[in-house]
Amino acid sequence: MEEKTKAFLFKVARRGDRGVWRRIEIKGNQTLADFDRIIRLEFNLDDFDHLSTFYSGKNWARSGYGIITPEGTGEGADIKISSLMLFNGTINYVYDFGTETHLYAKLEKISDVEPNVYYPRTVSQNDPHYKFCEDCQAKGKKTIAVNECYTCGEEKERPVYICEKCSGSGKHEDHYLEEILY
Secondary structure, X not given: OOHHHEXXXXXXXXXXXXXXEEEEEEEOOOEHHHHHHHHHHHOOOOOOOOOEEEEOOOOHHHHEEEEEOOOOOOOOOOOEHHHOOOEOOEEEEEEOOOOOEEEEEEEEEEEEOOOOOOOOEEEEEOOOOOOEOHHHHHOOOOOXXXXXXXXXXXXXXXXXEXXXXXXXXXXXXXXXXXXXXX
């Protein structure tokens, strides 16, 4: 197989949250660093701080392909997609070895590369399942939330979602907020 003429289509999803997924297409001659970069972008993972790795099997500590830095370097960075030995058609991904975000990428199809198309690319994604702002709902309004407030969530022992306007309000000013991925 000519690696630069083949495109690999993966369905990538978070472990434990299969409702949030992206179909990502990448050329065989592109690398794990290229795949890492688009996954970070599509899943709102920072691209300036944490390390990541791809792995096969169930245990990433023993079967990783090598670390990838946010800059796209590291021992796993230059491995080509076409050279992977996929375990049941799946490659796994772990981001941030401290809090560990786990994703899996299921190979769905190998096809010919389309001319004049930039790879890697996202070709489809889940329909959003919107959450609504708790502060606005208390006022009788239904506003789509953009952040989860972990500070309030810890206090209430459940997730607390807030909209952009409420995120900037004094009530949540010093709270730990994280963008919701739809």
